[in-house]
Amino acid sequence: MTVTPAPLPDARPAVRLGVAFVPTTPPESLRSLAIAVEAAGLDDLWVWEDCFKQSGVASAAAALAWTERIHVGIGLMPAPLRSTALTAMEVATLGRMFPGRFVPAVGHGVQEWMGQAGVRVDSPLALLREHTEALRRLLAGDEVTTSGRYVTLDRVRLDWPAPDVPLVLGGVGPRSVALAGELGDGLVLANGRTTDEVRAAADAATDAALAAGRPVPDVYATLIAATGPGAQDRLDAELPLWGAQPGRGIGAAGDARTLADGVLRLAAAGASAVAVQPTVDEPDLAGFVELLGREVRPLLDQA
Template sequence: MTPVPAIGLCFTPDMAPETLVHLARSVESAGLDELWVWEDCFKQSGVASAAVALASTERIQVGIGLMPTPLRNVALTAMEVATLTRLFPGRLLPGVGHGVQEWMAQAGVRPKSPLGLLDEYATALRALLAGETVTTDGTYVHLDGVRLDWPPEVVPPLFVGGAGPKSVALAARLGDAYMAPCAWTDAHVADVSAIVTDVRGPGHPFVYSEIIATGPGAQERLDADLPRWGGEPGQGIGTAGDADALVASVRRLAGLGVNHLVFQPTADEPDLDGLVSLVGEVRTALHAG
């Protein structure tokens, strides 16, 4: 039998920052495993959001998906990740990726080679978090004898994301876990899972966000939300329905290789507290049966 994935919820960038504390506590109360925050330009800071969520809860793991490498100096990212990891051991799941290139251009940091930058960045970040003294003079990452005074006592797993085939393969090679975007068909999830498995073997941590809607008009709300993330209605993307539909979705995606499943509410979700409670019931049902 396929193991039950870790079940989480997204704090999406269209949610006001002041709602984060309540949501994080609701996610923990509902018995979920993870809360994932984002770092979309020019919305919430992923690190600040993760710090608030961690400080507001006691048990859940909090992921950052994903910190854009062009926007952040790698030494600063290492300092921030190390600090949070020491404060909240075993609970931070940091992630890095290319960032949306149009946004990177707006900020004046778009690289000529996102793949090259990600390779240099993740390599340096892992070394810094391991407590090493790092000197490197790459195309993008330049460090001269940099060492953290307060490296994490236990190095957190590094999640690395990417969407295209080359980015997926690189992310799988560089990271302790691979993080996918949302709004993919099952066939796309399966194809990407095959790439990750080819690079890292079966069972490599694979995070995927499933857009969901429940209650009256669920399918209509889901269909309306998909284009925001590049998905199209009628392609079997996302899940609309009750607890049984969500249970079936978890089992289906787990069978495709997803072992961290993050439920993502639609922008117009009318009852977020109710949705969180429902997802908690789904997790309980999955572990019971």
């Protein structure tokens, strides 16, 4: 069956709306979700690269191929797990194959997982800085020779660079957030953040960008959400899975108006885009995505 994407409204809201595909869902379910996100008229689909679950690059490539319009982001590729040259090759390839639609993000990765994989480093911040600086130059088409603490390249140049691909950084701590503002085109935040935490991170990234003479970065936030019967109980059960506690105003549970208000709160805190993350026990994922497009999206357009 061919699914025709819903037409986009003429006026776009101030915040992009998307869906987060988290690796608690099996990889084989991604195709139907990607198609549903596009059919619902949403903007973005974010895939994850959690160890040792799913490949972010493979997931993003497939989702981009199955769709024609939506942006697909990876949040995020752990710098210790991937060589800088390989990351540049993969990012440039997808950026050229799907121009204007791929949003890659790099970050530290979960340190426990990096230790399990045998790639944990003494200074994740130093690695991320070296990785990002070299990666940006490679994507721009430069020949790069560098010998840093962690990143070493000898006359590496991409045959097929992709200078227009945005380079987003992920982080939680203040120094990581500042680095995203200094070096990145955007900041992708972990899920399970309060509105105040999103605002503080957005402000810190903006301050760092302005101090470095760079444009204000986009900020990508996540709203964990549930709707339908037992929505609040399901949300309260979901939050601890991501290190968050109920009762702190994290996430949204209820009808379309409640979900839209949750998105708008994050937008008011500085988020440029919000990916809505359904709960692990979401009984009707296709219906959830359709609700976002049919009912939540118009409420954002009206705001």
